[in-house]
Amino acid sequence: MSAQIIDGKSISNAIREEIKRETADLLEKGIRPGLAVVLVGEDPASQVYVRNKAKACEDLGFYSEVHRLPADTSQADLLALIARLNGEAEINGILVQLPLPKHIEEKAVIDAISVDKDVDGFHPVSVGNLMIGDDSLLPCTPAGVIELLKRSGVSPAGKRAVVIGRSNIVGKPVSMLLLRENATVTIAHSRTPNLPAVAREADIVIAAVGVPKLVKRDWVKPGAAVIDVGINRQEDGKLCGDVDYEDVLPVAGWITPVPGGVGPMTITMLMQNTLKAAKRAHGVG
Numbered sequence: 001m002s003a004q005i006i007d008g009k010s011i012s013n014a015i016r017e018e019i020k021r022e023t024a025d026l027l028e029k030g031i032r033p034g035l036a037v038v039l040v041g042e043d044p045a046s047q048v049y050v051r052n053k054a055k056a057c058e059d060l061g062f063y064s065e066v067h068r069l070p071a072d073t074s075q076a077d078l079l080a081l082i083a084r085l086n087g088e089a090e091i092n093g094i095l096v097q098l099p100l101p102k103h104i105e106e107k108a109v110i111d112a113i114s115v116d117k118d119v120d121g122f123h124p125v126s127v128g129n130l131m132i133g134d135d136s137l138l139p140c141t142p143a144g145v146i147e148l149l150k151r152s153g154v155s156p157a158g159k160r161a162v163v164i165g166r167s168n169i170v171g172k173p174v175s176m177l178l179l180r181e182n183a184t185v186t187i188a189h190s191r192t193p194n195l196p197a198v199a200r201e202a203d204i205v206i207a208a209v210g211v212p213k214l215v216k217r218d219w220v221k222p223g224a225a226v227i228d229v230g231i232n233r234q235e236d237g238k239l240c241g242d243v244d245y246e247d248v249l250p251v252a253g254w255i256t257p258v259p260g261g262v263g264p265m266t267i268t269m270l271m272q273n274t275l276k277a278a279k280r281a282h283g284v285g
């Protein structure tokens with residue numbers, strides 16, 4: 001037996017088709033979802049992600065603008081740009097690409113984005129809404145993980161889920177989303193004793209620690225769903241996840257590859273958030 005491979009690219013394409021159809025309906029009503037992406041500096045990976053976000057907008061019929069700022073942009077200038085975008089009616093979503101240069105305080109920037117336009121779901125009010133179960137814009141990668149599970153026929157309800165990693169961007173929010181889906185959730189991390197044994201109890205393993213190929217075959221209960229959020233660049237330039245894919249493949253029930261698993265969902269969920277923010281701004285849906 002070998003795991004069912006969860007194809008993030010094809011699930012992502014299916015969701016984009018749904019978004020495209022909904023956008024076409026909105027356009028007929030004179031509503032065009034709009035996204036502003038802000039990139040500070042020239043990090044090569046960030047440049048690729050920003051380009052892909054603008055391209056996704058174009059494919060779906062969204063309005064988009066990309067603000068490329070030099071690496072030495074002051075925090076005050078960045079905050080001024082965000083304040084301006086907060087007030088612009090054609091902009092429904094604002095995304096500041098992370099990481100930011102070291103002299104800029106990430107928290108100050110995230111806090112400055114209007115909650116209504118927080119398509120990353122990183123603003124403290126969005127995080128709080130997620131925690132108490134209010135309707136909010138969900139962080140893209142965690143929301144993508146839930147979509148991958150559901151669309152692969154893995155319902156989290158009643159399952160034991162172990163999330164390895166406790167970051168604000170993935171570990172904590174994906175844990176809250178799994179809880180919301182009625183899973184029994186354990187958040188494990190670098191200080192968890194006997195991590196392999198804890199992981200082995202899970203029906204659903206979410207690996208989000210940033211340690212290449214950490215999760216091995218003996219960490220996985222036979223038949224479990226293994227979702228790999230890690231994106232690590234190896235010495236040969238190739239990407240690998242936090243799961244030792246080849247090792248785990250024969251025992252897992254479902255598994256996501258890297259690349260081509262969770263990654264493609266991140267931008268798709270950003271598009272879904274932008275659509276949702278636009279609908280809310282115009283009082284539809």
Ligand SMILES: Nc1nc2c(c(=O)[nH]1)N[C@@H](CN(C=O)c1ccc(C(=O)N[C@@H](CCC(=O)O)C(=O)O)cc1)CN2
Nearest residue numbers: 049096097098099120140259260261262263264266267
């Ligand atoms: N403001 C934000 N910054 C960052 C986020 C984010 O969600 N919001 N996430 C990451 C970067 N990111 C989007 O911004 C992102 C990462 C990876 C992918 C992706 O499609 N990965 C592919 C592989 C791509 C490659 O070959 O390099 C995959 O895993 O299949 C999309 C978006 C950090 N910053």
Ligand SMILES: [Mg+2]
Nearest residue numbers: 032033034090
């Ligand atoms: Mg609009």
